[in-house]
Amino acid sequence: MRLSSMADYAVVMMIAAARHCGGARVNAVQLAEETGLPAPTVQKLVSRLSAAGLLKSVRGAGGGFKLARPAAAITLADIVEAVEGPIALATCVEAGGGQGKGPGRGDCALEPACSLRPHWPLVNETLRGALAGVALTQLAAPPQPMAPAAGVSA
Structure with a gap:
């Protein structure tokens, strides 16, 4: 993505x-x-x-x-959604359903019998939540050095 x-x-x-x-x-x-x-x-x-x-x-x-x-009250999710619209990895579950063709856009051959579709809202909300957890103040601050991952020695 x-x-x-x-x-x-x-x-x-x-x-x-x-x-x-x-x-x-x-x-x-x-x-x-x-x-x-x-x-x-x-x-x-x-x-x-x-x-x-x-x-x-x-x-x-x-x-x-x-x-x-x-x-501090503006998040990365707010900015992305202002330009891109709702955060959705799959077009079949975008808010508004896209182009007036029902819940999905109708451009996926698997859509009528898709077993993944009911799970996309959870994935999309998790992604949105991650982006919403990053405030503009964090992005505007000087970058902080990243700590080494647990178990990794320098």
Whole structure:
């Protein structure tokens, strides 16, 4: 499983926004410069993240964007879902069922008799829970060295 480039870029942008101390506003040009992302990509992501309630837009002189809530209250799951939609590894159990074809998208030949399908919600919720356990504050902090795994000597 991999995040799309847009979801990855959204995380990078949100980290940059979180690093502006005290909820200071930052504009799209600054975000583009700080992250190295193209300005049109930043504009598109700002729009999606604002619509999801993660960024707040302030218009006028000195306007820009700031986090809509404290960085500790924004999770990796929130950011990914703002760009990708609900977290689901299999399309047959995505929220809303996809393209009006019933519970699944109808593009899996095994769907009518699938024994795995009833278990996907648990898998999806476990994955979402793991991503929800990572706060934006953790991502914006300098990386900590990883401790060696138990039983592994240096």
